[in-house]
Amino acid sequence: MNALKTSNPGALEELAERFGAQLSTAEAVRRNHATVEGFHPDLPPDAVLMARSTDEVSDAVRICARHGLPIIPYGAGSSVEGHVLAPQGGLTIDLSEMNAILAINAPDLDARVQAGVTRKQLNTALRDQGLFFPVDPGADATIGGMVSTRASGTTTVRYGGMRANVMGLTVVLPSGEVITTGGRARKSSAGYDLTGLFTGAEGTLGVITEIQVRLHGIPEEVASAVCTFETLEGAVNTVIDAVQYGLPMARMEVLDALQMKAVNAYSHTDYPEQPTLFLEFHGTPAGVKEQAEIFGELASGHGGGDFQWSTAQEDRDRLWDARHKAYFAALALAPGKVALTTDVCVPVSRLAECILETRADIDASGLTGPILGHVGDGNFHAILLVDPSDADESARVKAAADRLIERALSVGGTCTGEHGVGLGKKKHLLAEQGAAVAVMAAVKRAMDPQNLMNPGKIF
Amino acid sequence: MNALKTSNPGALEELAERFGAQLSTAEAVRRNHATVEGFHPDLPPDAVLMARSTDEVSDAVRICARHGLPIIPYGAGSSVEGHVLAPQGGLTIDLSEMNAILAINAPDLDARVQAGVTRKQLNTALRDQGLFFPVDPGADATIGGMVSTRASGTTTVRYGGMRANVMGLTVVLPSGEVITTGGRARKSSAGYDLTGLFTGAEGTLGVITEIQVRLHGIPEEVASAVCTFETLEGAVNTVIDAVQYGLPMARMEVLDALQMKAVNAYSHTDYPEQPTLFLEFHGTPAGVKEQAEIFGELASGHGGGDFQWSTAQEDRDRLWDARHKAYFAALALAPGKVALTTDVCVPVSRLAECILETRADIDASGLTGPILGHVGDGNFHAILLVDPSDADESARVKAAADRLIERALSVGGTCTGEHGVGLGKKKHLLAEQGAAVAVMAAVKRAMDPQNLMNPGKIF
Numbered sequence: 001m002n003a004l005k006t007s008n009p010g011a012l013e014e015l016a017e018r019f020g021a022q023l024s025t026a027e028a029v030r031r032n033h034a035t036v037e038g039f040h041p042d043l044p045p046d047a048v049l050m051a052r053s054t055d056e057v058s059d060a061v062r063i064c065a066r067h068g069l070p071i072i073p074y075g076a077g078s079s080v081e082g083h084v085l086a087p088q089g090g091l092t093i094d095l096s097e098m099n100a101i102l103a104i105n106a107p108d109l110d111a112r113v114q115a116g117v118t119r120k121q122l123n124t125a126l127r128d129q130g131l132f133f134p135v136d137p138g139a140d141a142t143i144g145g146m147v148s149t150r151a152s153g154t155t156t157v158r159y160g161g162m163r164a165n166v167m168g169l170t171v172v173l174p175s176g177e178v179i180t181t182g183g184r185a186r187k188s189s190a191g192y193d194l195t196g197l198f199t200g201a202e203g204t205l206g207v208i209t210e211i212q213v214r215l216h217g218i219p220e221e222v223a224s225a226v227c228t229f230e231t232l233e234g235a236v237n238t239v240i241d242a243v244q245y246g247l248p249m250a251r252m253e254v255l256d257a258l259q260m261k262a263v264n265a266y267s268h269t270d271y272p273e274q275p276t277l278f279l280e281f282h283g284t285p286a287g288v289k290e291q292a293e294i295f296g297e298l299a300s301g302h303g304g305g306d307f308q309w310s311t312a313q314e315d316r317d318r319l320w321d322a323r324h325k326a327y328f329a330a331l332a333l334a335p336g337k338v339a340l341t342t343d344v345c346v347p348v349s350r351l352a353e354c355i356l357e358t359r360a361d362i363d364a365s366g367l368t369g370p371i372l373g374h375v376g377d378g379n380f381h382a383i384l385l386v387d388p389s390d391a392d393e394s395a396r397v398k399a400a401a402d403r404l405i406e407r408a409l410s411v412g413g414t415c416t417g418e419h420g421v422g423l424g425k426k427k428h429l430l431a432e433q434g435a436a437v438a439v440m441a442a443v444k445r446a447m448d449p450q451n452l453m454n455p456g457k458i459f
Numbered sequence: 460m461n462a463l464k465t466s467n468p469g470a471l472e473e474l475a476e477r478f479g480a481q482l483s484t485a486e487a488v489r490r491n492h493a494t495v496e497g498f499h500p501d502l503p504p505d506a507v508l509m510a511r512s513t514d515e516v517s518d519a520v521r522i523c524a525r526h527g528l529p530i531i532p533y534g535a536g537s538s539v540e541g542h543v544l545a546p547q548g549g550l551t552i553d554l555s556e557m558n559a560i561l562a563i564n565a566p567d568l569d570a571r572v573q574a575g576v577t578r579k580q581l582n583t584a585l586r587d588q589g590l591f592f593p594v595d596p597g598a599d600a601t602i603g604g605m606v607s608t609r610a611s612g613t614t615t616v617r618y619g620g621m622r623a624n625v626m627g628l629t630v631v632l633p634s635g636e637v638i639t640t641g642g643r644a645r646k647s648s649a650g651y652d653l654t655g656l657f658t659g660a661e662g663t664l665g666v667i668t669e670i671q672v673r674l675h676g677i678p679e680e681v682a683s684a685v686c687t688f689e690t691l692e693g694a695v696n697t698v699i700d701a702v703q704y705g706l707p708m709a710r711m712e713v714l715d716a717l718q719m720k721a722v723n724a725y726s727h728t729d730y731p732e733q734p735t736l737f738l739e740f741h742g743t744p745a746g747v748k749e750q751a752e753i754f755g756e757l758a759s760g761h762g763g764g765d766f767q768w769s770t771a772q773e774d775r776d777r778l779w780d781a782r783h784k785a786y787f788a789a790l791a792l793a794p795g796k797v798a799l800t801t802d803v804c805v806p807v808s809r810l811a812e813c814i815l816e817t818r819a820d821i822d823a824s825g826l827t828g829p830i831l832g833h834v835g836d837g838n839f840h841a842i843l844l845v846d847p848s849d850a851d852e853s854a855r856v857k858a859a860a861d862r863l864i865e866r867a868l869s870v871g872g873t874c875t876g877e878h879g880v881g882l883g884k885k886k887h888l889l890a891e892q893g894a895a896v897a898v899m900a901a902v903k904r905a906m907d908p909q910n911l912m913n914p915g916k917i918f
Contacts, residue, residue, distance in 0.1 A: 105806065105808070107699075107703055107807065107808040108806040108807050108808050109702075109703075109807075110806070149648055150646075150647075150648040150652070151648070152646055152648075156646065160623070161646055163646075163652065163655070164619070164623060173898070177894065178894075179893070179894045179895045179898060180892075180893070180895065181892070181895050183871060183872070183873055183891070184806045184871040184872070185804035185805060185806065185837060185838075185871070185872045185873040185876065186804065186806075186807070186836045186837055186838075187609075187611055187615065187620055187622075187804055187836050187838060187873075187876050187877065188609075188804060188873035188875065188876060189608055189609035189610070189659050189875050189876065189877050189878060189879045189880070190873050190874050190875050190880060190884070190887075190888050190891055190892060191659070191880055191888050191892055191895075191896065191899050191917055192656060192659065192660055192899040192902060192903075192917075193609070193622065193652075193655045193656060193658065193659050194895055194898060194899065196622070196652045196655035196656065197651060197652060197655065197656055197902075199652065200648050200650070200651065200652050201651055216705070217703075217704075217705035219705070240566075243568075244566055244568075244676075245676075246675075246676035246678070248707075283746075284746075284749055286745055286746070286749055287742075287743075287745070287746050287749065290743055290745055290746065345644035345645065345646055345647060346644060347564065347567040347569070347643045347644065347645075348566070348567050348568075348645070349564070349566040349567045377645045377646050378644055378645055379644075379645075379646060412642060412643040412644070413642070413643070413644045414642055414644040414646075414647035414649045415649050416647065416648050416649050417644065417646050417647060417648065418646065418648050419648060420648045421648075421649060421650055425649070428649075429649050429650050432642070432649055433639075433640070433649060433650055434638070434639070435636065435637075435638045436638045436639065436640050436650075436653055437650060439632070439638060439653060439906065440650050440651040440653065442905045442906060443651060443656075443902055443905060443906070444651075445905065446901045446902060446904065446905030447898065447901060447902070458650055458651075
């Protein structure tokens with residue numbers, strides 16, 4: 001694929017003419033769009049466009065295509081794999097002002113949103129209709145960004161991630177042409193699954209501007225609980241048992257003792273600082289009671305203590321807010337350090353050994369790194385804290401993250417369950433997917449022959 | 460895309476040398492592989508290969524690629540859109556002898572099978588482990604064929620179709636190269652979703668030889684029921700209410716009065732010959748009881764009569780066997796005729812009007828055509844019986860099928876919920892997906908530049 005120049009005055013001039021004050025080349029704005037979570041260098045774009053419509057995105061892409069200027073789609077900037085960085089310069093198209101909820105079809109349990117709508121914004125709009133959108137990465141990400149990284153979250157074990165909850169898209173192709181994919185039917189076998197192809201393509205195939213999403217009814221009864229364990233092994237094995245039992249749990253999150261310490265300090269809670277499960281049960285009142293009883297028996301067989309229950313909305317919101325802020329809580333363990341956050345996903349039967357070996361490895365490496373995750377799916381994260389100016393610590397963090405991924409791959413897992421490849425996991429993608437990566441690259445070349453769309457990511 | 464010759468002696472000679480008696484050019488064998496369900500012309504291939512391994516498929520594809528001979532993957536031949544026909548001649552690769560179940564990982568709820576394993580074969584192997592594979596098109600299709608048409612079935616409303624239940628694939632590419640996609644993790648965001656791209660590609664991108672599938676635990680309690688309604692509208696509206704209520708129904712099938720008459724005659728049952736729902740409830744005993752009570756209330760509000768319950772496995776098997784044979788039952792309504800079977804899927808809120816208008820249209824056209832379907836997903840079928848030698852009836856059947864699809868598209872639906880595009884729905888795919896079809900074609904050209912893989916299908 002072509003190397004591209006990092007500055008392109010012709011393109012910027014034409015963009016400025018078309019978009020006026022919506023386009024900024026101010027250093028503060030460009031740097032602001034290249035300040036990302038995680039352990040990445042600063043790589044700002046040449047300019048930032050605040051887009052307001054699909055037509056505007058199309059016009060911008062056409063201008064970029066004519067001049068060979070790279071395009072980086074931008075939502076909330078909450079990716080942890082450097083997806084919004086501009087290693088080859090280019091135009092960042094910020095979609096955060098395209099934040100209209102275009103339609104809510106309550107009887108069909110679907111909605112259409114612009115790409116800049118955030119998950120919390122959508123759920124606020126849905127609440128009084130008794131509906132919710134389930135996918136919940138920690139950050140208040142945009143729906144467009146969540147499509148692009150194939151995001152998932154705490155409820156994926158029950159309701160699926162973005163792959164299961166995206167029905168169709170409006171996409172601006174690298175030529176500037178606009179297509180719609182999928183539709184409003186709950187299933188279809190009408191041609192290639194382009195919706196699925198763009199979901200997880202990390203902005204390398206086009207700019208997503210609208211999304212048709214599946215919704216779910218808020219269950220009659222919702223009960224959240226916190227359960228503390230003597231050992232991390234006991235907590236993880238309880239989850240494995242629940243998965244194998246077929247319990248329809250809505251949320252099953254593990255947080256290790258270090259993460260619980262971080263949560264207490266950051267969210268002003270007073271949970272025991274031991275390995276802990278954050279749980280949620282959805283169903284009818286009788287169904288929730290039945291699930292909770294079965295889960296309680298499984299937990300007590302693995303050293304689980306009493307359950308702290310929350311059924312009031314306010315208490316539940318506080319609990320899950322603490323969980324969603326786990327990343328920032330972990331960062332606060334060592335002020336001034338940044339985090340290399342990595343995530344893997346493994347077959348559930350290999351989860352306990354994989355988490356325990358990782359815990360031991362981080363400790364033996366002399367690093368500070370809480371472990372937590374969506375363990376019902378076999379997915380967990382390590383948040384490895386590092387002082388980027390400390391070369392030795394940086395090297396130890398990178399080596400521990402690499403070993404975690406090798407460990408996951410060795411048991412049939414994946415190098416990323418939900419964060420994506422971005423800049424950070426290109427070599428791991430090759431190790432995992434082998435010759436299939438060449439097929440992905442062929443698809444990329446066919447759809448984006450100039451390699452303009454988010455170049456340097458995935459490949 | 461290139462036109463290809465229908466006979467290619469150089470390729471056949473080399474294939475015969477490599478495969479000996481596994482290759483057949485006998486007319487009976489070639490015709491047998493081109494005798495398909497539905498209203499399609501006979502289009503036999505030049506030869507049929509009984510493949511026994513991925514390596515053999517790879518060798519065959521390499522020979523075909525060298526000589527420019529088209530390749531048609533073949534499973535059980537139960538497609539209704541002519542997927543296994545050979546409009547440009549070529550080599551049919553019959554995968555039905557690649558029918559080994561390679562691994563069942565009960566703790567992880569997954570399995571790996573060769574492409575020729577059928578859904579019933581897999582479920583028989585799983586039963587004593589308390590597991591099942593949910594996707595159930597009417598025919599005992601192969602898992603490979605079900606991947607290729609993005610099949611679904613009666614349980615899709617609860618467990619998802621092939622898209623949700625395929626985790627990874629082994630695929631022989633048009634070059635003969637073998638890749639594996641996906642893996643054993645329950646989710647991943649590692650690069651483009653190639654598994655999803657091949658799922659529903661109808662054999663136009665490669666030959667699928669192995670599939671990693673998701674399994675589900677057989678629920679503690681399973682109860683099936685038949686409920687008869689005064690009107691088709693009442694039956695459909697009950698389903699719509701159940702979907703909107705969020706009842707976790709495992710199966711919700713509607714059969715109209717004509718289809719019930721066909722079922723009784725073909726399966727020697729004595730159901731009332733009125734609009735009917737075939738239902739199944741999965742869960743704990745308390746959960747099933749609760750669901751059944753709520754469903755009963757919804758049904759009685761729409762003129763639903765008493766429920767005939769079946770909880771014994773044998774009774775349930777008889778009920779669902781009758782449902783799965785609905786296509787053959789419909790055919791038997793008019794011996795000597797064939798069926799143009801078509802399926803659409805629409806947003807659930809538009810389902811009642813779409814089914815009722817279709818019923819009226821078929822009747823007004825003087826045709827015999829039962830309607831039935833997986834209505835919990837908004838998906839239904841019309842089985843239009845036709846004497847192919849009767850030009851007038853053929854024209855009326857095609858026109859009614861076209862109007863059904865136009866009706867579905869006009870309410871935001873899709874031209875095929877689960878049968879695929881094949882030879883029969885290419886114009887409807889264009890009407891539905893518009894400019895997106897050109898993107899599909901670009902992907903096709905990138906992956907199969909010679910247009911060797913199942914040419915003439917989809918595009």
